[in-house]
Every structure is written in structure tokens, then in C-alpha cells.
Amino acid sequence: MDELKLDKTIKKDVSKEVFIFLAVFLGLFIYMGSQMGGTNMIKTMMLTSYDLLMNVCFYLMAVAVLAGGISAIFSEFGVIALVNKLVSKIMKPIYDLPGASSLGMLNCFMSDNPAILTLAADDNFRKYFKKYQMPALTNLGTSFGMGLITVTSMMALPVDNAIKGALVGILGSVVGSIISVRLMIRKTKKYYGTEDMVETKGTRHVPDGYRKVREGSVGARFITAILEGGKVGVDMGLAIIPGVCLICTLVVMLTNGPGPEGFTGEANQGIAVLPMIGEKLSFIINLLFGFKSPEAIAVPITALGSAGASLGLVTEMSGRGVVSANDIAVFTSICMCWSGYLSTHIAMMDALETKEMTGNAILCHTIGGFGAGVAAHLIYMVLG
Incomplete structure (x- = not known):
């Protein structure tokens, strides 16, 4: 019995956890059903999931295929090794990560959050990482996900000083990434320790200073x-x-x-609980971010699930003239730093085989996103 008490993965068949879970689960879906109608709720759920599969998952898969191909040739021809040598002296003190991780930042900036996973699967990339550093790649990559799309979209908005605001937003997202990664590193060090290296297969017997390549001619290796x-x-x-x-x-x-x-059972409908909570907290959030309009709070809340959807909101609000350049800076930093992390973090941590740290990754990145927005607001105020 003493051993069972020490094993946290073993619990009684029926405990208070069962009743708490049922109360929360039934409470949520009964409330949603009462607002939307039971049939509409189920239909919306199915159609939304299908829409996400077809328009988001397959898009992300296409991004991952392109990023995977580029990452593989970067690994094969020594680009990762070169970048690690050149950037390690910067990445180590700032993020406590190897220099090679900077390629992950670039991959995600040019595409989307999961682009970093293809690098993380490559042994010539993994060999630079200790176990405690690998889970933090999720936070690092997500901080720059959809960066190019976000920045260029914000610059094109019909708002005075939009370009300046977008550039300040990049600085804010960098601050947010440092906060997120550093908080995550503190958690992972306690869990994994600081000595063990990430396991690799193909580079296990390769001496330091060398890398494993494929057999054949240069052309064959490339293909x-x-x-x-x-x-x-x-x-x-x-x-x-x-x-x-x-x-x-x-x-x-x-x-x-x-x-x-009204509620028709179509995809992407809902009960708007998160914006309602955000509106209740708007007096604090507007103080931290300096928003011109209270309705701007919808943008960072939407960025929790989808950066693309939040960009659509910004475009609509800028057309009505309720967005300032300071707002653009904050929107850019938060949309980049969060970039729909609630919809990808769990899957990314699972793909990295570090799902035991998923809760910590989400918590740290939530704080990092707020830090990014506050930093962008303060930097914009200083620059005038």
C-alpha cells in the first residue's frame, strides 16, 4: 500500500476526482447546449473540427513538409553546425539554448509554430541539446510563429505609423520569448536535471566536431x-x-x-465566454497595453486559438478607425508570441515526446505573451 501511495499514476476506481471532473464537464456542455441548443452545439462541434482538419491541419502539414525538407538539407550540408558555432554565444546567455535553436526561430517566423518540430527530429540538431532544453523549443518556436505574415499584415493596415508599430511589436515578441523560454527552462531543469543530453540514434558514435551525413554523391545526398x-x-x-x-x-x-x-449549427460558432471574461478584465488589460478602444481586447484573446483569426479582427477594426499605432505594436507582439498556442502547444509537446511538461509550457507561454504586449506598449511609449 505504501508503494501505491508513492505512485501518482495509480488512483482509486472512484474518488472525488471523478465527481469534480463530471461536474466541470457536464456543467460546461450543459451551459453551451442551453445557449446554442443541443443539436446545434453537436453539429457546430463536428463541423468546426472538420474545418480545422481541412483548413488548418493540412495547411500546417504542408508547412511542416516544406520546413522538414529545408531543415534536412541544412543539417546534411552543415548549416546547422555553422549556425550553432556562430550564434551559441548569443543564444546561451539570452535563452540558455544552443545556437542551433536560432534556426527554429527562423523556421517558425517564416511559417508557423510546428515548423520547429521537423528540426527537433533531426539528430544533427538534437545532439546539441540537453534534455531540459528540448521542451523549451515549443515556447521558443511558438513565440515567432506566423511572424512574417503577422508583421507584413500589420504594416499594410491603414493606420498612421503602422510600420513603426509592427517593428516595435517584433521587439515585444522577442521580450515575450525570453520570458516564456526562461520560465520554462526553470521548470525543466528541476524535472530533468542539467546533465543528461538528448538521445540520438544516428550520431551516437560520432566524435565531437564532426557530423553524420548520408552516403552517395552530393546530388544524391541532396535529393x-x-x-x-x-x-x-x-x-x-x-x-x-x-x-x-x-x-x-x-x-x-x-x-x-x-x-x-443566431445559432444555426454552422462551423466556428460559439458562446463567446472568453471575450466576456476579457471585457470584465479590460480595465486592467487596457492599462497594461494602452489600447485605444476597449473592444481591442478581442484580438489577444482570439490569438490564443488562432493568429490568423486575430489578424482578421485587426483588419476589420482598423477599417473603422479604432486602432492606433500603439495598438498595432501590442497586437503584433501578442499575435506573434501567442500565435494560437492553445491549439498547437499540446500537440507540439506530444510530438517532442515531452508531454509531461505541457501544463508548464502553456503557463509559461501565457505569461510570456502578456510580457510581450506590455513590453511593446512600453517600448512604443519610450520611442514616442
């Missing part, structure tokens, strides 16, 4: 690397489907409201 990297991207794309469909469906239904004709 093999890019195709195998793309295959890793497919695997990663499949791995994130459960997390995106399950988690993002819930986030969407808690974030969005009814359609123009």
Missing part, C-alpha cells in the same frame, strides 16, 4: 535529404491533428459568438 525531411514533416503534421482538432474546437466555441442569424 535523399529533402525527401526524407519532407516525410518527417508528414509525420509531424499527422501528430498535431488530435491536438488542433480537439483543443482548438473548444477554444473556438468558447471565443466566437453566434452567426448573423
